[in-house]
Amino acid sequence: MSTTDQPAPATSDAPPQRYTAQLAAELELAWQQRWADEGTFEAPNPSGPWGDAEAVAGREPLFVMDMFPYPSGAGLHVGHPLGYIATDVWARYQRMCGRNVLHTLGYDAFGLPAEQYAVQTGQHPRVTTEANITTMRRQLRRLGLGHDARRSVSTIDPEYYRWTQWIFRELFESWYDPEHVRADGGRGAARPVAELRAAYASGARRPEDGSTWAELDDVARRRLVDAHRLAYVSDTPVNWCPGLGTVLANEEVTADGRSERGNFPVVKRPLKQWMLRITAYADRLVDDLERLDWPEAVKSMQRHWIGRSTGAQVRFALVGSTVGPAAGEQDLEVFTTRPDTLFGVTFMVVAPEHASLDAVPAAWPEGTPEPWTGGAATPAEAVAAYRVQAAARTDAERTDEGRTKTGVFTGLHATNPVTGTAVPVFTADYVLIGYGTGAIMAVPGQDERDFAFAERFELPVIRTVQPPEGFEGGAFTGEGPAVNSSNDDVDLDGLDVVAAKERIAAHLERTGAGRPVTTYRLRDWLFSRQRYWGEPFPVVYDEHGLPLAVPADQLPVLLPEVPDYSPRTFEPDDVTSDPEPPLARAQEWVHVTLDLGDGPKQYRRETNTMPNWAGSCWYELRYLDPQNTELLVDPDVERYWMGPRADRAAGGPGAADTGGVDLYVGGVEHAVLHLLYARFWHKALFDLGHVSSEEPFRRLFNQGYVQADAFTDGRGFHVPAAEVVETTSASGAREFSFEGEPVTREYGKMGKSLKNVVTPDEMYEAYGADTFRLYEMSMGPLDQSRPWETRAVVGSQRFLQRLWRNVVDEMTGQLVITEEPATAAVRALVHRTTDGVSADLAALRFNTAIAKLIELNNELTKLPAAPREAVEPLVLMLAPLAPHVAEELWRRLGHAGSLAHHPFPQADPALLVQETVTCVVQVQGKVRDRLEVPADITEDALRELALASPALQRALDGRGVRTVVVRAPKLVNVVPA
RNA sequence: GCCCCGAUAGGCGAAUUGGCAUAGCCGAUGGAUUCAAAAUCCGUUGUUUGUGGGUUCGAGUCCCACUCGGGGUACCA
Secondary structure (H helix, E strand, O other), X not given: OOOOOOOOOOOOOOOOOOOOHHHHHHHHHHHHHHHHHHOOOOOOEOOOOOEOHHHHOOOOXXXXXXXXXXXXXXXXOOOOOHHHHHHHHHHHHHHHOOOEEEEOOOEOOOOHHHHHHHHHHOOOHHHHHHHHHHHHHHHHHOOOOOOOHHHOOEOOOHHHHHHHHHHHHHHHOEEEEEEEEOOOOOEEEEEEHHHHHHHHHHOOOOOOOOOOHHHOOHHHHHHHHHOOEOEEEEOOEEEEEOOOOEEEOHHHEOOOOEXXXXXXXXXXXXXXXXXXXXXXXXXXXXXXXXXXXXXXHHHHHHHHHHOOEEEEEEEEEEEOOOOOOOOOOEEEEEEEOOHHHHHHOOEXXXXXXXXXXXXXXXXXXXXXXXXXXOOOOOHHHHHHHHHHHHHHOOHHHHOOOOOOOOOEEEEEEEEOOOOOOEEEEEEOOOOOOOOOOOEEEEOOOOOHHHHHHXXXXXXXXXOOEOOOOOOOOOOOOOOOOEOOOEOOOOEOOOOOHHHHHHHHHHHHHHHOOEEEEEEOOOOOEEOOEOOOOOOEOOEEEOOOOOEEEOOHHHXXXXXXXXXXXXXXXXXXXXXXXXXXXXXXXXXXXXXXXXEOOOOEEEEEEOOOEOOOOOHHHOHHHHHHOOOOOOOOOOHHHHHHHHOOOHHHOOOOOOOOOOOOEOEEEEOHHHOOHHHHHHHHHHHHHHHOOOOOOOOOEOEEEEOOOEEEEEEEOOOOOEEOHHHOEEEEOOOOOEEEEEOOEEOEEEXXXXXXXXXXXXXXXHHHHHHOHHHHHHHHHHOOOOOOOEEOOHHHOHHHHHHHHHHHHHHEOOOOXXXXXXXXXXXXXXXXXXXXXHHHHHHXXXXXXXXXXXXXXXXXXHHHHHOOOOEHHHHHHHHHHHOOOOHHHHHHHHHHOOOOOOOOOOOOOOOOHHHHOOOEEEEEEEEOOEEEEEEEEEOOOOHXXXXXXXXXXXXXXXXXXXXXXXXXXXXXXXXXXXXXX
């Protein structure tokens, strides 16, 4: 807003040594240069190229990380650095506490924007991306972040993506052995495929299709093994997005069936694509969440995404099927989480795509009600018509909830294994082919969806859980005793839901009609993209069309030059289009002669590229050892920074530590995508023995967003927020106008389209980096979103100016502090502040830490001269938050070196206890008097003292005293009779 | 619909285990400084903690119901 946010003038008539934006800029740039020259923030490793055993000795390692930024060409706004400043403050604080802190920042630089820009301009995406990285590095350096610049990596660097490809290769060369006993005692781990091959060859394992290894030829054996790899080619329906010209992972498709990026329609199409077997890790990904110090919201999103549900698979015998050895011998398997309601099944439903529909009876059974037939003459016709209808609907339409249930009878019946009753089988699109078995047992008495369907087709309802008195709804999904649930062999009546589930499960297993089953919502990760600007797969195909990994010593597979960076894109709704990746155009690259062990042969390269998530799945590991040319990361180095440590376990009592990054700060938007993928890769690397930590990120913290007011004019167009004038009306309401015309205030994210962007560069120029850092950190708790208010930034600047004046004369630059000792009161305040600030910084409560520092400074301001004894701790405590001005004051106070590694002040416990405290005297919880009492006063003495208070007696107004609650020395509460 | 988070002065926020309701910043306002203004400095100003109930000697804090705002998610059987 223009009226009140004029920054301090850079200028002429200000005293020469005033802490203005200009002076701040000078000393900030100087200190940034010095930190860089001296390598102040370079963290030593225990071994390897940056090994320094001496520097490492006696210092606890601490690994702090920000989420990998994409170097956008649009530039930063003031919201972007919020998390970077927070991690920097914390890292600087921990460094002063004596820890060996690793903090750096790299760039997740593959991605769509640079590619799209390349398509428009013909400029190679590497050129634009590298230019963007340079710009962003400059902008961030100006913030004064204490990063170890040597460790900054970029995913587009061939020396980096060499290892991304190497990990993919490891996944390709592995399978998941669910029986393998891990070191931690758990079952299931990634193992080399050689073990699988050996197990087949020895007969210890039989091919799943019933054949034998011996009778298979070479190609068949390879196909068999390939089908088990953690990275495998699949030909199943995938999310094809014609508008983007690429396929997408489930996680990249929104609930209404559109691409998260670009909002284009997405359709399911069967296509040959690379998949990663993340589902093998579903259980560990869910279970290990409990061992992580993560926000509950993120954990619950991951749990939900994985969607583990336990239940039973139950077999019903089909009656009327025209296939199978004989009618009635075909089975229909369903998955249910409520096997306890089995006695309440009154019909069955299969998804329209279900295989049982290929063999429906030739004619409607006797007495089929007209509405069930959909008006068709035969079941085959009804089913066929319904299938066409269902196929024509998009997923979004099918799952639109308000829609009335549709479906048709199939002519089939199925026999309930516990009641022996045959119930009709319907097909309806509310049952999804992709979940469970694609078929359900319908229990309208206990399931809302089944009830809605039953109402529509007038199907009977049997209650098997007794609803409470007065229950009037349809389906009852709550807890209650089982009813109507017994036969000669099993009796559930009277049992609660849990007990009933157990008993029926045991019964089903005994009779062979069912077995316990766990299903997951999580699907395998679709890993191919038809893009240019991504990592090429380290894969070639031989004459059989089967994939082979490029040997590790031949990595990286470099991204070839192509004439055109664009994949072929299509009309967004052209569902018949096929993907055409740009790499396919580099024909000389695609056809390659390699020696993979049996002499030079012709191969064809994979022309898809990896998705954007690949590079960010493991970057934390490369920060540790970025120059290692032999290994992804040296095991010693990984164990030092990320290995499990009993004293850092995040889970409940007794939970083993997972290891991982000590603090990972970023936005909640990566809750499922990046954070799930990275955990999966890390666990696979753990299984294969490449890392000692089980999880990549031990502690996760989601910072809030910086939001900003935006304004629209009478026509609804956004006007530049910086030029809006605020006034207060006669009634006290806030009013806003632009060029004299009233405008309406909105609230939202900062962005070009809302015309409310404020950049860090503007802030450096107007206030300096330290003021900007301080303001960002003082706006509120880090995990909360907060509104940006440029005019309030001046508050932080005034604080630094007051501090500066307490130390330095604005005219002469001379020190103005006194060497005299501080008074007892000031000394006590310094120690109380130290105590509070340490706790606040450690707990990421930067806003309250700053408030305490301001308070101390305000006290010092009132003195004729601030004592060195108070000023020095204040400067040191400020250092993590406003490092440049702190360094400068520290220098002027007569210290030669940087304070970055200087010990953080420690509070003397003896000075924290106060001699006297104010005791509150209450009547019935209301404060009636205050007494100054010795801190060590006894309960009895305090009671007596309080009862003698005239103010208390006045408040009691002659009433007697019933009880006196004494909490010495701070409170006495009198309860009148 | 379900799940999670939030609601404290004009705005942003603070308040260990239930124990003095507000630390700090902005704004507003009076003054100093100034030829005047900006900047700077000094002072003043604030509510009954979204609503209703409950537990308690005592509730911003715990419990129940509701309202509003934000986020996640959905025929997942």
